[in-house]
Amino acid sequence: MSTEPSKADVPIVVEFTGGLELLFSNQRKHRLLLPSSGEKGQPANTAFLVRYLCENVMKDKRKEMFIIDGTVRPGILVLINDADWELEGGDQYELKKNDNILFVSTLHGG
């Protein structure tokens, strides 16, 4: 896959489960065109994606249910193509075309 920055938007799939979908219009799967670079020209990485989701996709005003201290709140796992984002470089991972990003809120019920 090319490492050159692309001018085009990056098509990705973002999914929410474990109750997070309730914060995103009760919709589990979102197909997004992520701008290929951030506000200050920085790469479109997962840190940027989290901010982008919070500002552009999340209609719910309870932002603290998704973001605390600038990153996803404790109790949410971020999975990039079904792997823990910490295996992929965490919030510095640069999103590629057709990536699947899944946000899972931990459940406690039993």
Added chain:
Amino acid sequence: MEEADLYSIEGLLQILPDLPSLLHHVSSKRLKMDGGYTELDNDQQIEQVKSHIQTIESIVHKLKSDLTEMEAAHAKGPAESENWRQQSEKRSKEVLDTWMKPPSRGESPSQEEPNQGESTRRLSQSEYQKYGRQMIMPEIGLEGQLKLKKAKVLIVGLGGLGCPAAAYLAGAGVGVLGLVDDDTVSHSNLHRQILYVEGGVGLSKVGRAIHILRHMNSSVHYEGYDYRLTPEKAVDLFRDYDLILDCTDHPTSRYFISDAAVLTGKPLIHASALRTEGQLMVLNNPPSREGNNDEGYCYRCVYPKPSPPASVVTCGEGGILGPVVGVMGTLMAMEAIKILVPTTQQADAQVTSPDDHQPRLITYSAYSSPSFRAHRLKGKRKDCVACSSAATITRESLESGSLDYVAFCGGRVTYDVLKDNQRMSARQCKYLFDHGKDPHALVDVREKVQFDIGHIDGSINIPFSDISRDTDASMNQLENILSSDGTMCSGTTLHFICRYGNDSQLALRKILELPRCRAHKDMAKYVLCHGDNLYIIGRDIIGGLDAWRREVDEDLPDY
């Protein structure tokens, strides 16, 4: 039959209508045990049928004599009747035990299998019969069954996860099954907690679970712990077991069960479920030991920090579908069997690969496609406070109770958010509606699906989730409803109700925080302004609809 209580006359009476098919079943079962007619010569076949007829006649004879005794005992009054019942139960058991047993072909049991002495047989005949279907699987085999028989498994929490997990592990024939729960059975449990029946409501879950599990498999030794597990008790209890299943429902127990499993070196199967989804992880497998810290990861490796309390939803609040949590409990039992009988130790096991030890989170989402997914996890954290070489959590800190798990998880959420003069009882509210001069409106803040199950006549539904998402917009929505109703004009006082009186307080507080909500000097009250219209902020109903049902209208659905 609810209690499967074949040993009492009541039980026998209940199965009377099914007796012909039951007798046929038993007769053919006995035939199977004996190897079928084909292996027998003519004389033996005749003997067989005679013996079956004899058995059936003895049962009919017993029922007849029981009936006579029963009539006589009942005629003498309740004391004698009870005495007879107890005696009869004992005798029935003896008869039925003989009835269900295959007839011995020789004179003594040792001649049953002449080529195999008692000492070489590693399971009892009834165990071979019970576990045959799983023992013929190469994954289990005789050695695997013996491992299961030696295994001690502890299930913490006997809810929607614990019930199916316990049923399958009892069925699989583990040696000891420990069961911990301090709760009693309630009607709201029955759609998913499959070990309980309506007659058990109000009784101890541990007691009822062991009762039914014994009927399922009496070969297992059951240990009940009818108390709430605490960090102080966990370490001591876990020591006695080989494997722990976390079937609890709260973050605090999730953390201390993981810590205690790490400290005692026991693998931990962790699962949870809510609404339409479930999650499962196999933790501390293989267990972390000193100098061996590259092994299994723990709950804290995955979730170093707990979720904020506001994001923790229980099954009581969020709801749960029975089969969803049932699937997760069943998966736990399967993972338990895999740990107790490792396939790598089987001669023909070529199926495992190094990738099988990759840390994984299994998720099940009933309404998604695909429903099952496995996600690769990072696994062990080098700086984990529980299971790494840098661990700071010790056995002493758990046993002394110095670790405050409740505080760690953000403390208990308290709902006393309003002052007393901002609240009123259901009865007061009803009085106000019936006799008040000014117009009043009741805003029900439960979710629509709950509102649709049942609500107070005339109440208006503005869901708490809408109020939380956007308080201002939700109040516009309310105003639209009020202004379209001629009787609820400007000046209407708004009161708030929810299921138990928690969300309604939070809703009222959020509304008070709106910029357009302000203190009105003349009325000495808070008012919500909407253009030219004013709405007076009234009170929250203490105890919610639950209290309304107790104090005002008992016909309101108790869901």
